[in-house]
Amino acid sequence: MKGALGARAMAKAMVAMLCFWRLGHGCTLDDTSSYHQLDSEVLRHRSNKALTWEEAAFLAVPSNASARASLKFITSKPHVAGTAGDLDMAQYVKESFEREGVEARLDPQKVLLTYPVSSALELHDNSGQLVAKASLAEDTLESDPTSHTWWRNHTFNGYSPSGDVLASIVYANFGLPEDFEALQAAGVNVNGSIVLMRYGKCFRGLKAMNAQKAGARAAIIYSDPEQDGYAKGSVYPYGPWRPKSSVQRGSIQFISLCAGDPTRAYFPHGMDVETLCGLSAKELIPQIPVLPISYGDALVFLESLGGKVAPNDFRGALNITYRFGPTKDQYKVRVKVENRFQSSPVWNVIGKIPGTLPMDLDQPVVLGNHRDAWVYGAADPNSGTAQLLEVVRGLGKLLREGWKPLRTIYLCSWSGEEYGLLGSTAWGEVQDDLLRRALAYVNVDTGVSGQHFRAAGTPSLAQLLAEVLGHVPHPDSGKPLSEHWGGKLFSLGSGSDYTIFIDHLGIPSLDIAFSPKDAQYGVYHSVYDSFTWMATEGDPNFTYHVAMAQVWGLIALRLSGSNVEAPLPLNLSIQAEAIAGYISRVKGNRSVPLDFTALEDASLAFKSAAARAMAEVHRLSRMGPQAPPEEVTALNERLGLLERSFLLPDGLPGRKWFRHCLQAPGLYTGYAPKTLPGIDEAMDAQKWDLAQAQIHAAASRIWAAASSLAPREAPPTVFTV
Template sequence: MTDTDDALGDNESQPLLRPGRPRQNSVTSILARGRSNTISGLKTGYDTVKRHRVQFMYALMASVLLYVGFTLAFLPRTSLSRDFRRLHFGKLTHAETYRIFLESLQGENHAQQHLRAYTSERHLAGDENALKYTVDQLKKLGFSPKLEKYYPWLNTPVDAGMSLWINDEMTFESNMIEDFLKEDPSSSGPNPVPAFHGYSANGDITARFVYCNYGKLEDYEYLKSRGVDLEGHIHVIRYDTMFRGLKVKNAESNGASAVILYTDTFDDGNVTESNGFKAYPFGPARNPSGFQRGSVEYFTESPGDPTTPGFASKSPNTKRMSPLGRVPGIPSIPMSQRDIGKILPHLNSRGCAFDVQGNVEGFEYYSGPSDEQVKVRVFNKQDYGVKEITDVFVEIPGILHGSTIIIGNHRDSWTVGGAGDPNSGSSVLLEVARGLSELVKKGWKPLRTIQLVSWDGEEPAMLGSTEYGENYAAKLQRQVLAYFNLDTTIAGSQFKCESNPLLAQLLIESASLTRFAGNPGQSLLDVWNDQSNAQIGILGSGTDFAVFQNHLGIPSANFKFVADRKHDAVYQYHTNYDTYTWMEKFVDPDYHLHNTMAIFTGMSALTLSENELVAFQSHDYVKQIQYNYAKWHGLLNQTFRAGVYLRDSYIQEKAQDLSQLIAHVEGKVSPKFDSETAALRKLVTRDYPWYKFPKKIAIYFKLSATNSKLKQLDRLFVTDRGLKDRGWMKHSIFGPDKQLGYLGDVLPGLHEAVSDGNVQETLEWLHILTKQMKLVQELLET
């Protein structure tokens, strides 16, 4: 063993230590020392922060203020208009919204596809095929249509006829259907619709007949003054602009046992065979074998389901009332000019002659009645019952709640065709939907909600729209700002617009933004000015705006292209020739008018939707009231002559007070309000720096108050009592003419009272109108 070995052996049980590393640097000692240093450091740091706390806080605040100041210095000026969209994450400016909509419709036009699809087969009220096509097309555009069903009582045709009997032998019988034309496929297709009237009474009447001209009250007064026997006879009446249901009503009240309504081409204007034009399909004149179908329910007095007046037929088991008083009690049928020509010549030299002539061959327009041995049989069999109809809704929710714009069209037709009425409008509605869907795909959200509606059952009595309006009356009055109607949208070259005056300037502006028939150098407004000096007519009744304007007080408009009666092809209204063939051959071969109307309709909705301040003009409205009141005031002064009776002086005094009130609102109040509104519109779009944020808040509250006033204005003229004998028509300013139906009347209640010389009614309407005009004055002045 060496010394070294001894050393190793002696230290075998001792830990092996590395040379140069002292024992005090153990792990434990290192950790202990580190903890001590950390604590010391923290104490030192805390003491430092504590000593310099005030300086630190000042430095932090200075940094924040510097950042905020820098940010505010470069913060862009903004308007309330732009703030609306930023707060709701709007992605498109006004200009971009209009551009995308216009480009989508100007680049493509699907109207022909839609029109041909709708008019390929019969589609009476409740038709499933037209419903399916509408829903499918809306789904393809990315929408989720909502269906609303109602269950009105109405008729389906079974059989109807007219025959001539001489000495108890039948010498002629109408086949109650138009000639089939090989040149027009859909007029000669399977399952045609025979001629009939909606809501006509069933019956089988054989009697002598009498010609009653247009069936107006003055016609019947003339016949009675000449001693013409009317009682128990079949009344033959010619169509014109007067609503057919009122013709039947007048006939029934004058003793008719049945009614035949026929079309006389004399009333078509210049474009007739007698003036050298060829008849359809070889020319633009009316085909003499056409039957004008249509409803005879008194829907210009009370539209909708006649068994549920004033409330909706929401289920098949809805409690119903008798329809008496809302539908005729005698049968009626339509007739062609050709077939009526087989019977009317038998009246020649009998009774009295009418000054108005016509084109029925061999007939000299005598009243009759016919000889005792010359009679007509009218046979009418209709199947009446509760039927399901379906309205289709698409809604694009807006940023502002409680403000909706509705665009509506009905899709049901009397025939296989219905190209003009209603499916030109159906095609336009789907094209508007396509344009709006392109906007939605780009992230657009309208400022106000836009709703597109396809109504069902309009032809029998505006069933779909009326039942819906009655069902949601309170909600619609709260939320709907305006209603735009599309019906018989394309039937000629003459642009015609009927509207509540509140919408007049908006429609003119929209027309200026609409390119006419694909011509980049010509606007719809240019054409409108050339044709009628951009005249806007008065709304009457007879289509789906009635429940909105006449019943609920929602400003409405109805626009279309109509035949000009000079050069355009005659519209084959409600006949089997209202087909896509007729449309493409004589009216709109390239569907440019359809495209124009789609753009105009969409631009009207967008102009109303996308402007923060509602684009209504109160002065246009009051000016219309003043103009028409002046007419009825003059008539009143003639009817109730001051000094004759004390009551007459009192009536004239009240009428003069109302005249002065209207003149004040028209001359001072409404112009001042519109001027303030125009100034407010500029403030809404003006840019302000950030530090004027309180001013924008004030503008916002003023904007909300003004919009509320404009929305209320038309509602102020809705009455609880309605018009006399027409309680459903509740608007005191606008309503259908009582005697003509389709045409509009202004101040109808007062007009009728004065015309009738009814003292009590006249005083009541003077009181109602005075109260309403004071409310208008208060609304616009506060």
């Protein structure tokens, strides 16, 4: 008991320590995120594997007309998680699966949700008179018939508590730790104020967390046109970018501390969130009211600020002088938020195509996309839902022609993702026995919001992805998609449903999308993320929907296999190269009192073990059907379970739910990844003893991975902490 309490106290202290140190790497969601660059040899041979009859037949099925029809239906009504619309769409997806011969079931999970009741944002003069009031509503557009909905007048942040605060406001830019440091250096007192921040650079929940830690009584987050409005181009309905009344909704859960329902309402009696996460539910969501607003509403409050002129990096694209604050002339701002908290079910849909391998040898392949949206979600997430239904149509055709996969395929439509990855995390935690042997998870969230192909994932899956892209034509050029992809595979952080699979369960994962090249798409999490936006701006011909369905399904076919078992399509040499790159990156050019020898030795050992394993893969692949089945089975067992070796038994410092030693969401990014995160963040905090311990912890897991690839040999020395 004493040990458990001590561990909890240490975890909380670690979180507090990290939260007050300025991190050396900025919070980004763009192409500066950590990635592994595939070498030219891999890219040169990316389409050398011929299509099987099953693959060719599958690729002929996805249809732009069918994808368009699915998306139009799914976006015909709001389907926020846990609402009647969400259940209606779950039934639609289930019936669509069953129509193609795929067995499917609803999987309800009880979780904590919040819904808006009312809100207000007002500016009062020094006598208390009302000077200005925000509309807190998104405009109805004649050209977008679904924009007139109850939800346009009820913009909110999921998990914001209710509250009624009257105070001065200060402007904290993106709400990063360094932004609050800049306010402190300028002599601006945040304590007791309302903090106004703009979207961008890091996850909105961390903005709320940073404001709360700085002593703010409430927070407001607005969308500046510099990030996704008129500074990018024409605004909707005349272009794809955010109009002045558009509001970005979203969860403000502290997702980089622990993903999933902060209460774990679905847990059996006797289990609780503190056991799993090391933190209480109150420590995972804000304790101050938070309200999202448009840049149209933000303007008057920004103009009311006095104080020093803000530096260039605090300035957005509005035609005003950006200032730190506080509010001038003793004016006050009132923020009122009334939200309703309730525990209720969200509905996953789980489809299953049984494999032909016996259960003890099966290595299931899981495909997933979330279905719930903040309103309609034409891009996020239901472009991916429409693509999932196209994948199911293609697999259904194969089933009718007598095909059966070697490995079981699970097709998952998640709910509750928008609140904090609720449905997928619940399923992953409850179904851990089913997933103990899972081979891979392939995620598509916002399948289409632009024309730039982007991939993040486990490096061992990189060559498979490159080969698949060589067989799918680009919607515009007609050339293979591989020629439009430079081989940049980003690391996985968080922010979508792959999180439970890679970060907690150690299952190799991919996350793929078509997106704008250098920005978040313009109607993200607003009422205008509608079918009309997709049909006029996002993907008018629905050809990118078809391309993504083809990529997704072909990956699934190659992972699941058919007929005779062959070596798995995993490339561990690429994984070894990536690990060496992570070590080089974390060392950088910094002069630090640390010894990286253990980590570098472990990396060399893994590189050698990976090379031997890949030689075995190539030998058995050349033998084809004549390869001894017992050798193939033994090899696939080692390859398929390898990623679990990288899991830390006690998780990362201060956030035990995140267990993968090679990558995790950055504590101050929420979405964007950090590689070797335990080491990196301890170094940023200048906690050298902790950093050295994390070097040895990561080395131990890499040695374990090397050992797992050569079980018949004497295992190498394993470092322990």
